Amino acid sequence: MSQRFIILLLLLVLVPLGSTLQPAIAQSLDLAIQGNGISIGDSRETNGIRLNFRDRNLEHVNGINMTIWQPHEPARGIVRGLALGVPMTGGRHVHGIGLGVAGVSADNKLAGVMIGGLGVGAGGTVSGIGIGGLGAGAGGNLNGVMLGGLGVGAGGNVRGIMVGGLGAGAGGEVSGLILGGLGVGAGEKLQGIGFGGLGAGSGGDVEGIFIGGVGVGAGQNLTGIAIGGVGVGSGGTLTGIGIAGVAVGASTVEGIMVSGVAAGGSDVTGISVAPAYFTIDHGGAFQGVSVSAFNHIKGDQNGLTIGIVNFAERLNGIQIGLLNFAGNNRKGLRWLPLINAHFD
Numbered sequence: 001m002s003q004r005f006i007i008l009l010l011l012l013v014l015v016p017l018g019s020t021l022q023p024a025i026a027q028s029l030d031l032a033i034q035g036n037g038i039s040i041g042d043s044r045e046t047n048g049i050r051l052n053f054r055d056r057n058l059e060h061v062n063g064i065n066m067t068i069w070q071p072h073e074p075a076r077g078i079v080r081g082l083a084l085g086v087p088m089t090g091g092r093h094v095h096g097i098g099l100g101v102a103g104v105s106a107d108n109k110l111a112g113v114m115i116g117g118l119g120v121g122a123g124g125t126v127s128g129i130g131i132g133g134l135g136a137g138a139g140g141n142l143n144g145v146m147l148g149g150l151g152v153g154a155g156g157n158v159r160g161i162m163v164g165g166l167g168a169g170a171g172g173e174v175s176g177l178i179l180g181g182l183g184v185g186a187g188e189k190l191q192g193i194g195f196g197g198l199g200a201g202s203g204g205d206v207e208g209i210f211i212g213g214v215g216v217g218a219g220q221n222l223t224g225i226a227i228g229g230v231g232v233g234s235g236g237t238l239t240g241i242g243i244a245g246v247a248v249g250a251s252t253v254e255g256i257m258v259s260g261v262a263a264g265g266s267d268v269t270g271i272s273v274a275p276a277y278f279t280i281d282h283g284g285a286f287q288g289v290s291v292s293a294f295n296h297i298k299g300d301q302n303g304l305t306i307g308i309v310n311f312a313e314r315l316n317g318i319q320i321g322l323l324n325f326a327g328n329n330r331k332g333l334r335w336l337p338l339i340n341a342h343f344d
Contacts, residue, residue, distance in 0.1 A: 027057060058091065065089070075107040087117070103132070110138075119148075125156075135164070142170070151180075158186075167196070174202075184210070190218075199228070206234075215244070222250065238265070248274075263292075278307075295319075315342040 028041030032048060039046040044059045052058075054069040058077030066084040071077065077091040079098075087102035096112045098104035103116035108124040119132035127143040130136040135148035141156040151164040157172040167180040174186035178194035183201075190202035190210070199212035206218040206226070215228035222234035225241045231249075232242040238250035241258075248257040253268040263272045264279035269287045272278050278292035284299040295305040301312035301319075310319035315326035324340035326333070333340070 028052075055091065065091070070103075070105055073107075120146075126154075141172075173204075183212075205236075216242075278305075295321075310340070315340070316344045317341070 028039050028043035030043060031038040032046070035045055036047045038048055039050045042052050042055060042057050043050060044057050047062045049064045050061050051066050053067065055067055055071040055077055058071065061077065061079045062081055064082045064084065065079045067089045068086055070088040070090045075090060075092045078093045079091045079095065081096045083089045083091065083094045083096070083098040083104065085100035085102070085104065087100060089098065089100045090105035092107045093109045094104065094106050094111070098110060098112065098114040100116045103119045104110065104114045106122040108122065110120065110122045110126045110130070112128045114120040114126070114128065114130045117133045119134050120126065120130040120136045121138060123139045125140040125143070126136065126138040126146070129144055130146045132148045135151045136146040137152065138154045138156070140154065142152065142154040142158045142162065143160055145161045146152045148164045150166050152162045152168040154170040156170065158170040158174045159176055161177045162168040163179045165181045167183045167185070168178050169180070169183070169185035171187040173189040173191070175191040177192060178184045180196045182196065182198045184190070184194040184196040185200065186202040186204070188202065188204040189207070190200065191207045193208055194200050194210045197213045199215045199217070200210040201217040203219040205221045205223070206216065207223045209225045210216045211227045213229045215231040215233070216226040217232070218234045218236065221236040221239065223239045226232045226243070228244040230245050231247045232244040233248070234250035236250065237252040237254060240255045242248040242255070243258045245260045247261055248259045248263045250265050253265045253270060255270045257263040257270070257272045257274070259274040261274065262277040263274035266281045266284040268280060271288055272290040272292070274292045276293050278290045278295045280286045280297040280299050282298045285302065286297050286300065287302040289304045291306045293308045295307045295310045297305070297312040300314045301317055303317045305319050307321045310321045310324045312319065312325065313327040315328055319326065319340040322337060324336050326340050326342050329340070329342050
């Protein structure tokens with residue numbers, strides 16, 4: 001290979017960076033027949049193998065697109081096949097396999113298997129399998145299996161399996177298997193199975209099985225099994241099983257609450273076990289069985305309470321404890337030791 005030919009190849013690859021020499025020479029050297037073959041430089045369309053430093057004019061590649069750096073903004077090209085970056089690569093759309101020593105990116109969409117030493121991301125959606133040394137993310141939705149050394153996140157919805165060294169979450173809905181070293185969260189609904197080293201929560205509903213090292217919480221309803229090292233709570237209805245080291249509570253509870261210290265709500269139907277304190281808000285109602293040192297029902301009790309002190313404004317059931325109060329019993333029978341009862 002002559003020295004002149006080698007120099008020409010270097011110019012064809014390097015000039016598209018934006019050098020002032022660019023207008024003076026061809027954009028690419030195409031060793032192809034009817035667009036099928038090898039292209040070296042910033043060619044527009046290639047079916048086969050395309051080598052370039054940094055893409056500016058790319059429109060389509062079907063095959064292999066190998067670059068040194070990410071495309072000029074805004075990225076225009078569509079790559080179908082293998083996008084290879086040393087260290088970075090990308091396009092407007094990448095469909096197939098994307099490998100970047102530093103990262104793989106797309107202005108709009110990544111679909112397929114994407115692996116980036118630092119990260120994988122798109123301004124739109126990412127679908128398939130994405131692995132980023134630091135993170136994997138999308139401005140839109142994430143669908144598939146995503147692994148991020150630090151985190152996995154999306155501005156839209158997340159569906160699939162998401163594992164983030166620190167956290168995993170989305171501004172929209174999250175559904176699937178979600179694991180975050182520190183936390184798992186969703187701006188809207190959180191659904192599936194999840195674990196957060198500190199917590200798991202959602203501004204909307206939480207449905208499924210979720211474990212939080214500190215707590216699990218939902219801005220609206222919590223349905224399923226929730227386990228929190230410190231607390232479990234819901235702004236709406238807790239349906240299922242809530243287990244926490246310190247406290248479990250919700251406006252409305254339908255199910256089982258097990259707490260290391262306290263539990264309660266406005267309206268509770270089911271079973272509650274809280275060693276220190278169980279409470280029902282003023283005007284609320286309890287129906288079921290509660291075991292606690294102090295069962296403090298400031299509304300209606302329908303069922304059984306067992307504790308040291310049992311208090312009910314209105315009792316329709318049985319209290320078993322050292323001291324029991326039923327506000328709707330006649331005088332002389334409101335405070336009783338050992339057992340108290342009233343049936344409508």
